[in-house]
Structures are given as structure tokens and as C-alpha cells.
Amino acid sequence: MKTPSPLALLAVDPHGLGGLLLRGSSSLGCEAVFDQIRAMLPADAPWRRLPVSITDDRLLGGLDLAMSLQSGRRIHAPGVLAQADGGAIILPMAENLPADRVAKLLGEFDRGTSRFAIIACDQSHDDTSPLSAGLADRLAFWLDLSDDLTGCSSSRPRIAAARSRLPDVMIDAALLDQLTVTALALGIASLRAPILAARVARALAALAARGTVSAADAQRAAQLVLAPRATRLPATDPQPAPPPEPQQAGPEPANSRDDQPPNDQSAPQPSSSKPLEELILEAAIAAIPTDLLARLAAKATLPARQGGGAASGQFMGTRGRPVGVRPGKPRTGVRLAVLDTLRAAAPWQSLRRRNDPDARPGPIVRVSDFRIRKFKEPTRSVAIVTVDASGSSALNRLAEAKGAVQLLLAECYVRRDQIALIAFRNRAAEILLPPTSALARARRSLAGLPGGGATPLAAGIDAARQMALAERRRGKRPMIVLLTDGGANIDREGRQGRKQAMDDALAAASACATDRLTALVIDTAPRPSALAADLAGRLHARHFPLPFAHSGALSEIIRAEQRAS
Amino acid sequence: MIYPFSAIVGQQDMTNALLIAAIEPALGGVLAFGDRGTGKSTAIRALAALLPTMRAVAGCRYRCDPADRKRLCTDCQARLTQGKLPVTRIAAPVVDLPLGATEDRVIGALDLERALADGSKHFEPGLLAGANRGFLYIDEINLLEDHLVDLLLDVAASGENVVEREGLSLRHPARFVLIGSGNPEEGELRPQLLDRFGLCVEVRTPTDIEQRLEVVRRRDAFEHNPVAFARRFAEAERVVRARIKRGRALLPKVDVPESILRRATTLCIALGTDGLRGELTLTRAARAKAALDGVDCVTEAHLREIAPAALRHRLRRDPLDESLASTRVLRAMDEVFAPAREAA
Ligand SMILES: [Zn+2]
Numbered sequence: 039m040k041t042p043s044p045l046a047l048l049a050v051d052p053h054g055l056g057g058l059l060l061r062g063s064s065s066l067g068c069e070a071v072f073d074q075i076r077a078m079l080p081a082d083a084p085w086r087r088l089p090v091s092i093t094d095d096r097l098l099g100g101l102d103l104a105m106s107l108q109s110g111r112r113i114h115a116p117g118v119l120a121q122a123d124g125g126a127i128i129l130p131m132a133e134n135l136p137a138d139r140v141a142k143l144l145g146e147f148d149r150g151t152s153r154f155a156i157i158a159c160d161q162s163h164d165d166t167s168p169l170s171a172g173l174a175d176r177l178a179f180w181l182d183l184s185d186d187l188t189g190c191s192s193s194r195p196r197i198a199a200a201r202s203r204l205p206d207v208m209i210d211a212a213l214l215d216q217l218t219v220t221a222l223a224l225g226i227a228s229l230r231a232p233i234l235a236a237r238v239a240r241a242l243a244a245l246a247a248r249g250t251v252s253a254a255d256a257q258r259a260a261q262l263v264l265a266p267r268a269t270r271l272p273a274t275d276p277q278p279a280p281p282p283e284p285q286q287a288g289p290e291p292a293n294s295r296d297d298q299p300p301n302d303q304s305a306p307q308p309s310s311s312k313p314l315e316e317l318i319l320e321a322a323i324a325a326i327p328t329d330l331l332a333r334l335a336a337k338a339t340l341p342a343r344q345g346g347g348a349a350s351g352q353f354m355g356t357r358g359r360p361v362g363v364r365p366g367k368p369r370t371g372v373r374l375a376v377l378d379t380l381r382a383a384a385p386w387q388s389l390r391r392r393n394d395p396d397a398r399p400g401p402i403v404r405v406s407d408f409r410i411r412k413f414k415e416p417t418r419s420v421a422i423v424t425v426d427a428s429g430s431s432a433l434n435r436l437a438e439a440k441g442a443v444q445l446l447l448a449e450c451y452v453r454r455d456q457i458a459l460i461a462f463r464n465r466a467a468e469i470l471l472p473p474t475s476a477l478a479r480a481r482r483s484l485a486g487l488p489g490g491g492a493t494p495l496a497a498g499i500d501a502a503r504q505m506a507l508a509e510r511r512r513g514k515r516p517m518i519v520l521l522t523d524g525g526a527n528i529d530r531e532g533r534q535g536r537k538q539a540m541d542d543a544l545a546a547a548s549a550c551a552t553d554r555l556t557a558l559v560i561d562t563a564p565r566p567s568a569l570a571a572d573l574a575g576r577l578h579a580r581h582f583p584l585p586f587a588h589s590g591a592l593s594e595i596i597r598a599e600q601r602a603s
Numbered sequence: 604m605i606y607p608f609s610a611i612v613g614q615q616d617m618t619n620a621l622l623i624a625a626i627e628p629a630l631g632g633v634l635a636f637g638d639r640g641t642g643k644s645t646a647i648r649a650l651a652a653l654l655p656t657m658r659a660v661a662g663c664r665y666r667c668d669p670a671d672r673k674r675l676c677t678d679c680q681a682r683l684t685q686g687k688l689p690v691t692r693i694a695a696p697v698v699d700l701p702l703g704a705t706e707d708r709v710i711g712a713l714d715l716e717r718a719l720a721d722g723s724k725h726f727e728p729g730l731l732a733g734a735n736r737g738f739l740y741i742d743e744i745n746l747l748e749d750h751l752v753d754l755l756l757d758v759a760a761s762g763e764n765v766v767e768r769e770g771l772s773l774r775h776p777a778r779f780v781l782i783g784s785g786n787p788e789e790g791e792l793r794p795q796l797l798d799r800f801g802l803c804v805e806v807r808t809p810t811d812i813e814q815r816l817e818v819v820r821r822r823d824a825f826e827h828n829p830v831a832f833a834r835r836f837a838e839a840e841r842v843v844r845a846r847i848k849r850g851r852a853l854l855p856k857v858d859v860p861e862s863i864l865r866r867a868t869t870l871c872i873a874l875g876t877d878g879l880r881g882e883l884t885l886t887r888a889a890r891a892k893a894a895l896d897g898v899d900c901v902t903e904a905h906l907r908e909i910a911p912a913a914l915r916h917r918l919r920r921d922p923l924d925e926s927l928a929s930t931r932v933l934r935a936m937d938e939v940f941a942p943a944r945e946a947a
Pocket of ligand 1: 660663664665666667675676677678679680
């Protein structure tokens with residue numbers, strides 16, 4: 039018998055399982071999954087999409103202007119989240135939802151007055167705009183559009199029957215413990231993971247019309263919930279290893295996991311010869327996608343990242359603080375302050391009523407009552423520090439560059455700006471740190487930055503540009519800080535060759551200038567280099583030779599540039 | 604159903620800090636910072652269910668304390684001149700301040716309905732009024748807009764909400780314990796705000812396997828049968844509630860010996876904490892800890908137990924210093940306390 043798909047399980051316990059995180063760039067693919075889920079939810083279950091631009095009063099509810107004016111009483115319009123009770127909230131581009139709205143969404147989700155599942159699509163191609171870790175943590179299922187999602191879907195009546203059975207499903211204490219142990223063995227710090235796995239196991243039993251969770255249910259739950267969250271593999275040693283420190287993805291030797299069994303679809307059957315915990319762990323490991331294995335192996339060479347998984351890093355709210363209400367007419371970009379308008383009208387009601395006895399019931403509002411609210415956009419800047427960590431420039435300058443970035447970090451901390459870190463060396467650029475205001479993480483990333491290898495300058499500039507554009511879309515003010523000697527010997531295709539590499543780098547720089555991105559070039563060559571100056575010219579950026587710019591001066595330069603931009 | 608406070612596994616720093624705040628509201632509240640999914644919100648809501656009931660003026664929107672004549676709201680003052688105040692027993696409020704809350708909702712505003720109906724000016728109390736004599740809880744306080752955080756800390760410090768807007772001019776009592784929680788990985792709290800909290804605790808996901816097992820077991824048992832789970836912890840809950848009551852009664856009688864005061868000063872100097880606030884909070888928190896433990900004299904043990912929470916967020920911060928603030932407090936404590944122990 040085929041096992042039920044995660045989508046069917048979600049339909050059995052939408053709020054309990056939290057929801058679904060769907061990765062992949064195909065909107066059509068996402069829509070197809072939506073349709074499958076919707077077909078299994080009760081026919082009248084609400085289904086609400088959350089646009090990235092949603093306002094607080096639509097999200098959380100607020101005054102219903104039309105009704106309030108008509109009735110003369112304050113009438114509350116429920117927000118989208120309240121309307122979703124019993125159904126699902128859809129986030130089509132979850133990675134772009136601003137942090138303050140994510141926090142509000144999760145606040146309502148946790149409070150549980152409105153119970154809904156969250157179906158989040160993450161269409162980001164890379165790490166430039168990571169999904170909120172808090173959001174991902176609450177969703178039981180992390181799927182990829184390329185996964186096989188064709189597992190049994192179930193009919194509405196079957197789902198409904200499973201739902202009514204769910205509260206009575208029992209789970210054996212030993213199985214529950216094994217899920218907890220397995221989560222830890224896979225390096226999953228969050229305790230929500232085993233709890234969600236237990237709920238998935240219950241939903242599986244309920245769908246199979248059983249009153250008790252079986253060992254196979256627990257294994258399947260571990261595959262579905264724990265495997266995608268794994269940040270490490272337990273030692274293949276048959277002796278149960280001591281519980282690993284879950285905060286850090288341990289730097290285990292990468293080759294210890296190359297000989298893992300291939301992605302096996304059939305859930306292992308419980309057999310009496312092996313202890314339960316091994317079975318569940320094995321099942322989970324078998325379900326870990328092979329690319330995750332590769333990612334885990336790669337991670338072993340990188341500085342440990344907090345949180346693990348795919349999603350880390352979040353941003354501060356960008357809504358801006360209201361800087362007062364004043365008379366005026368609403369227009370684009372200026373919102374009517376409804377309450378203030380009504381309050382302005384209130385004192386005049388009896389007088390106006392006397393002068394205009396035929397007016398319709400409800401408050402009489404004149405244009406002169408209109409009040410508008412202005413927001414002061416916070417000018418949160420993001421310094422995208424892009425460092426040449428290759429052999430050519432790294433040797434004598436990397437330490438100095440690190441020192442400069444350290445100072446910049448301190449500066450950002452005080453001003454609550456954000457910082458991101460990109461390094462390029464060998465064949466490619468790598469995002470060491472997505473934009474963050476969490477200083478500790480920036481510090482860790484920087485400390486572990488290795489040096490040496492060839493110089494893929496174009497890739498570095500391209501990566502910085504992509505991140506800068508993503509940040510700009512989120513309403514922030516990006517600035518690229520490029521630390522380079524201007525030299526390059528790897529082109530955009532990753533091929534060796536000085537000529538093409540330089541051409542590509544200059545083209546990448548021109549693209550930044552076309553997008554009107556603010557940039558500055560810190561020249562790390564031993565003597566001010568014509569190459570770096572050329573590059574700065576293409577970027578429309580200022581060019582600062584590093585040799586006499588000690589770290590303090592550099593930080594001063596960056597600050598001046600930020601003020602000017 | 605609310606998860607019982609006494610069923611929280613581990614997280615001693617956080618639960619202790621909350622109990623201390625419940626005994627000594629003047630301490631300046633608690634900031635709980637740390638990993639997500641560690642039950643910070645659960646703990647606050649659980650505490651709400653434990654707080655002893657209190658006497659309040661019946662019908663007062665601010666739940667004035669009839670015994671505290673100096674802090675009555677204007678309504679109650681007016682009623683008092685006409686005779687006795689009616690008294691009732693109520694639960695201590697624990698108010699949730701959602702991130703989306705507008706300034707109107709926090710401070711209170713002109714009552715629109717009555718203004719529109721008959722043009723009369725009345726105040727519609729906000730969340731600050733709702734939290735008077737209780738707790739005000741803000742999850743993800745690091746994501747709250749700065750001007751709201753400023754406003755909250757000001758009111759929390761003064762104990763009074765002053766409203767000057769929309770033709771309204773009034774003030775009402777707003778004494779509450781501010782509880783903030785958040786995850787520093789998602790953005791740090793402004794450094795200027797940190798030291799305005801009385802206690803600051805770090806909440807970590809437990810790494811100990813036994814603790815992790817117990818967390819999941821209890822969470823599962825609670826979800827599966829909340830009534831039975833509540834019954835299982837009813838006695839433990841009663842004990843904690845009694846501890847809070849006893850602690851509150853004992854607090855005014857707790858003595859702080861001269862030697863302890865001197866020790867607190869030395870510790871603050873060794874750590875270079877700014878101003879007197881750290882010292883004051885440290886001794887007050889140690890007193891509250893003694894009261895919580897049911898003893899009437901502060902000992903060095905109380906001081907040691909509470910010092911990290913009372914001081915870790917007051918250290919002058921060097922953003923490039925790798926060592927955690929807590930480690931620095933512990934190190935300083937070892938230096939300050941060690942000679943005394945040897946002498947003893
Ligand atoms: Zn009163």
C-alpha cells in the first residue's frame with residue numbers, strides 16, 4: 039500500500055501540523071500543490087492568500103470605514119488571519135514577506151484564536167533572501183517541488199473520518215522518545231521538530247483507521263519531518279553515539295557519509311532484530327535527499343551556522359514609524375487616518391446635523407476633516423561587503439580587510455544597520471552571511487573566512503548585485519563594498535583566463551551601474567592599481583586605495599559614503 | 604487550556620526570573636532572550652494562571668487598589684469623596700501586546716462611538732490601562748517599533764500613562780511588569796533599551812537528552828489530554844502559587860545585611876556597570892529571591908544566583924568581545940566572592 043502524501047496528512051490536522059514549506063521556482067508547480075491540498079480540505083474551509091504588500095489592518099483586522107460611517111458606530115472588520123480560521127493561509131512568495139508581517143502572522147498562529155495551516159512557497163533561487171527561520175520551524179513539512187508528491191491523496195470523506203479519529207489516537211511512550219532522540223541525532227536543535235513528527239505519526243495512524251501509532255508510522259513521520267531538517271548525520275558507528283551538541287553542525291569528516299544508502303522510497307519494515315531507535319533513525323537517514331548530503335558535507339568545511347537547515351537570518355520591520363497626523367487629502371503613498379478623521383469630525387456633528395437636517399444617518403464628514411498619516415521610512419542600509427579572498431589579493435590584505443569589516447560591524451551595531459558578507463575565491467562567490475543585524479553571526483562568519491585560490495571577480499560582483507537588488511526590492515538601501523585589487527583570472531563560466539575574466543568583471547560592474555546601485559571599491563593592491571580604478575569607474579563608485587587606509591579610516595570612508603548615498 | 608507553569612521542564616533561569624518579578628513588581632520586568640521554540644510565551648501565559656487574585660475597586664476601568672489611596676485613578680478619587688469604594692476580587696491581568704498594535708490601542712484614545720453619538724469626549728482605555736497591576740507581555744520585542752518600546756519603558760518606569768491627544772488630557776495609573784521576549788539572531792534590541800529591564804535571562808534549547816525527552820513527552824501529554832495533564836500538575840501549581848503569596852508577604856521583612864550590600868557594590872564595580880541602577884536591581888532581586896525561598900535574610904547564595912540575570916545586560920558592550928556577557932559576570936563573581944569563601 040502506498041503511504042499517504044504529506045498533503046493528505048496536512049488536510050487531517052492543518053493547524054496542528056502548522057503547514058507546508060514548498061521550495062521551487064515554478065509557480066505552476068506551487069499552484070498544483072495548492073489545488074491538491076484544497077481538494078482534501080473541507081469544501082467550506084477558508085483559503086486566503088497573503089500578498090507581500092498586505093497592510094496591518096487587513097492582516098489583523100481594523101476599522102471598517104464604510105460600515106462605521108454608515109452606522110455611526112465603530113465596526114470592526116476581521117483581518118485575513120481571523121477569516122482563515124479552520125482553513126489555510128497561502129504565502130506565494132514567502133521569502134519576500136517582510137519580517138514584521140511574518141512576526142505578526144506567527145503571533146496569531148501561536149495564539150491559536152484562529153486556527154489555520156500556513157502554506158509557504160519559497161521561490162528564492164539562492165541564499166540571498168532567506169526565509170524566516172521562525173516560520174519554517176513551525177511548519178511540519180519541507181518539500182521541494184521536484185519531490186515525488188504523488189503519494190496517495192485521499193478523498194474528503196476519508197480525511198474527515200481521520201480528523202474525527204485523531205484526538206483518540208495513542209502514541210507509545212517509547213516511540214515518542216525515539217522521535218526525540220532521532221531529532222537530536224540528526225542535529226536538529228528545535229524541539230518543535232519531534233513534537234511535529236509525533237503529530238504527523240498520529241495523523242498517519244488516523245488516516246489508516248488505527249487507534250495507535252505504529253512503528254512504521256513513526257518511521258514515516260521521521261522521514262517526512264526530521265530528514266529535511268537534518269543538519270548532520272550521526273556517526274555510522276553501530277554504537278549509539280553520545281548526543282551531539284545540536285547548536286553546531288559538527289565538523290565531521292565529509293567522507294564518512296559518502297557511502298550512505300541511496301534515497302530509498304520504501305519505508306523499512308520494523309524487524310525484531312534491530313532496536314527501535316535504529317530503525318527510526320535509519321528510515322530518516324534514508325529519506326535525507328542526496329543533495330542535502332552534499333550540502334552537509336560542504337558545510338563541514340564552513341564555519342558553523344546557527345540554526346542549521348535552509349533558513350536563517352531575518353530582518354527588522356521596515357514599515358516606518360508614523361510621524362504624525364495632519365489635515366490633508368489622501369493620495370498615493372499617503373494614507374487616510376480613518377480614526378483621526380472621524381475624531382476630527384466628531385465635535386461638529388450636532389452643529390452639522392442642525393444645519394443639514396436631511397443628511398443621511400451617521401456621521402457627517404467634510405473634506406476639511408480629512409486627516410492623513412505620513413510614515414517616515416526608516417533608512418535602513420545594508421552594507422554588502424564583498425571580499426576578494428583569493429590568493430592574489432588575500433595574502434597580505436585579507437587580515438586587514440577582516441579588520442576593516444570588524445570595525446564596520448561595530449558601526450552597524452550602534453546604528454542598527456545590517457551587514458552581509460560575500461567572499462569570492464577559486465571558482466565562485468559564496469554568501470557567507472545573508473543580511474543580518476545579528477552581530478554574533480557576522481563575527482563567526484568572518485572569523486572562518488579562508489583565503490587562497492584563483493580570483494573569480496565577476497562572480498563576486500554578480501553575487502553582490504543580486505543581493506543588492508533583492509534588498510532594494512525589500513525597501514532597504516543597499517551599498518556594495520567591494521574589497522579587491524581589481525585582478526581577475528576566472529571568468530563568469532568558471533574558466534581560467536585573464537582576458538575573459540577581466541572583461542566579465544567589467545561587464546558585471548557596468549550592470550551594477552546600470553541598476554544604479556551604490557558601490558565603493560576598496561583597493562587592496564600593494565600599490566593603488568589601475569585595474570581597481572578602472573573597475574570603480576565602471577561601477578560609478580569611488581576608489582579608495584587601502585595601503586594607507588588603516589581600518590579606522592576605512593570605516594570612516596564607508597560611513598561618509600552611506601551618508602552621501 | 605493553559606499549559607501549567609510547574610510542568611515547564613528546565614529553564615530555571617526564566618521561571619525564577621518570572622517568579623521574582625511576580626513577587627517584586629518594582630524590579631523593572633524581565634527580558635527573555637534566546638532560541639525560538641523554547642516556550643517563552645508558554646511560560647508567561649502559564650504564569651498568568653498562577654498569579655493570586657487581588658482586591659480591586661469594583662467597576663473601575665483601571666482596577667485600582669482600594670488600599671492604595673495615593674494611586675487611585677481620578678474616577679475612584681471622585682467616588683471616594685462620596686463614600687466608600689466598592690471592592691471586588693479579580694485575577695491579575697496579563698496583557699498581550701501584539702506586534703501590530705497601534706499607538707492608539709496601546710495608549711488609549713478618544714472613544715469614537717460616544718463622540719460620534721453625542722459629541723461627548725470620553726477616553727477609551729488602551730492596553731496600558733488593561734495591564735495596570737498586572738503583566739504586559741511583548742513577544743519579539745526586538746521587532747517592535749522603537750517609538751513604542753520607548754513609550755512602554757517610560758510608562759513602566761513612571762507607573763502612569765499620561766494622555767495628551769485629540770483634545771484629551773488625562774492620566775491614569777499604569778503600573779505593570781514588562782515582560783519582553785525575542786531572538787537576538789533575528790535582530791538585537793537597541794543597546795539603550797537593554798539595561799532598562801530589571802532582569803535579563805538567556806533561554807536556550809536544552810541540549811540534555813533527558814530534558815529534551817521530558818519536554819516532548821509533557822507537550823504531547825498536554826496536547827492529547829489537557830484536562831488529565833492539568834490534574835497531574837494541580838498540586839505542584841498550588842505549591843507555586845503559595846510560594847508567590849508567601850514571598851509577597853515576606854518581601855517587606857527581608858533584611859539585606861551590610862556585608863551583602865558591600866559585596867554587590869564590589870561586583871558592580873568589578874564589572875564596570877554604569878550607574879546605580881545595576882546595584883539597586885541586584886540587591887532588590889536578591890531580596891526577592893530570598894523572599895521566594897521563604898527566608899527573611901539575603902545571603903551570598905541569593906546574590907550569586909541572581910547576579911547574572913540582574914547584570915548581564917548592563918555591561919558596557921564591546922561588540923568585538925567574543926565572550927558572552929554571562930561568562931563575564933560569572934568570572935567577576937568568582938573573583939569577588941572567592942577571597943571571602945577562603946577566609947570563611
Ligand atoms: Zn480607579
